[in-house]
Amino acid sequence: MLNKGKKIILGMILMSSLIACNDEVQIDENNNNARLMPVETVTIVSDSFDDFIRLTGVVEALEDATISAETPGRILSIRERGDRVQRGNPIAQLDDRMIRAQFEAAKTGFELAEDTFNRLEALYADSIISTQDFRSARAQRDQASAQLTQAEKQLRDSRIEAPFSGRIEERMVRTGELVNPGQPVVRLVNTGRVKIVAGIPERYSGEITEGTDVLIYFRSLGGETRPGNVSYAGNVIDPDTRTFTVEVELQNPGEQIKPDMVVDLQVKRSSLEDAIIVPRTAILRDEEGVFIFRAKVQNGDKFAELIPIRTGLASGSLVQILDGLSEGDEIVVSGMRTLSAGDQLNILQNESSLERANRLREADRPVITF
Incomplete structure (x- = not known):
């Protein structure tokens, strides 16, 4: 319980509540025995408050992609780790001699099949050949076209290109190695x-x-x-x-x-906007509630007055006050541990709550860790 003139020992928010005393002390204007206690204070100024x-x-x-081979072959050349490539540029080149020969054969086969189909198409139009012969020629032409398309793809795939611009961070194969479809070649980032x-x-x-x-x-x-x-x-x-x-x-x-x-x-x-915010360390707790020391002027001197408050949002070292404080109030922010209600205040430093809040926000920046 808080008793008149008795020292209050209170913990900070998030710390264990300590046993304290009861009832706010009424300051005796004629109290000549009040202790003179050194403290720091801030004067409340409304401020913006961001909750994070x-x-x-x-x-x-x-x-970030692992680039893999899409066709089998032997690596003829490959980029080094750390090389930068633009989108569409080669990353690796496979030995394409056999693939190119297959492509040329497929191209020749398609040209022959297409020429045959064109000749038979004219004959079919004149009813010189049967429908079966015409359809057979068309099927052979279509098959040759598909084989050419496949050969073209294999030839393109023998050149492994960058799907986006980036840097080679890993290389999984070396020049001369055989690769299979789906085998990782490089990591591009x-x-x-x-x-x-x-x-x-x-x-x-x-x-x-x-x-x-x-x-x-x-x-x-x-x-x-x-x-x-x-x-x-x-x-x-x-x-x-x-x-x-x-x-x-x-x-x-x-x-x-x-x-x-x-x-x-x-x-x-x-x-x-226009919030009342105070340093977290200025707030005191006990089993009866949440309090703060406010400076009260008596005969030109300032004395410690313990007042109940209601807190709102908290972020870092700052806490929003919903009830109990108003703009212009002067509160104690340092020296509360040895302060009792009714003590005379020896104010070593006073600043606006806005100045103190800005310093605390800067100190709250989590350079290493939160």
Whole structure:
């Protein structure tokens, strides 16, 4: 219970509540025995307040593919690991001598079959040959055409081309090796544009949608920050993690962002204007509620007054106050642990809550981890 003049020892939010005292102390204007306690204070100024969800995500390349052979053959040439290729450029070349010979044979066969069909078609029109002979010639022409198409494809497939522009990150075969259809040849990655993939707890499923604002902190780049927006928000909950997938796409012109980098995300849930916000460390708790020390002026001096408050949203080191404080109030933000209601305040430093909040926001930036 809080008693008049008795020291209050209270814990911070998220810490275990400590035994404290009862009833707000009424300050005695003639109290000459009040202790003079050093504290720091802030004067409340309304501010905007963004409520974030904090997550860890992983970088993935938007284009990352294992390129495989589509026709059998021996590797005549292949790009080196680290080489950059443009879309449509060759990655590897197979020995195409046999394939080319098959193509030439198929081409000759088709030309002969087509010429025969054209001659017989004229004869059929004059009723010189039977329907059966005409249909047989047409079938042979169509079969030769299909064989030529297949030979053309095999010839094209002997040249393995890049399906998109990128960099060779892995090479699975060497010059002179035989490859079969479906056998991996290289891994091609384009990091000019990347995506951040993270899991959002299912309780936020109705709040995070495509277009939601995101701040991204790159641990490996010295805490570099980039803004972004959710480009994809999944509808399916992972039964193991109870999260749904979100993705944020980013341009990466300098390719400093690498696949598999771990990054920290702040995904905006809501944004408030003209909110009363205070440092989390200024708030005290006991079994009877939530309180804060406010400076009350008596005869030109300032004394500690313990008042009940009601908190709202919290983000990082900042907490929204719904009831109990007004703009212009001066509250204690440092020195509360040894402060009792009724103590006289020796204010070592005072600043606006806006200045303190901006410093805390900067300190909250998760350069290493949340």
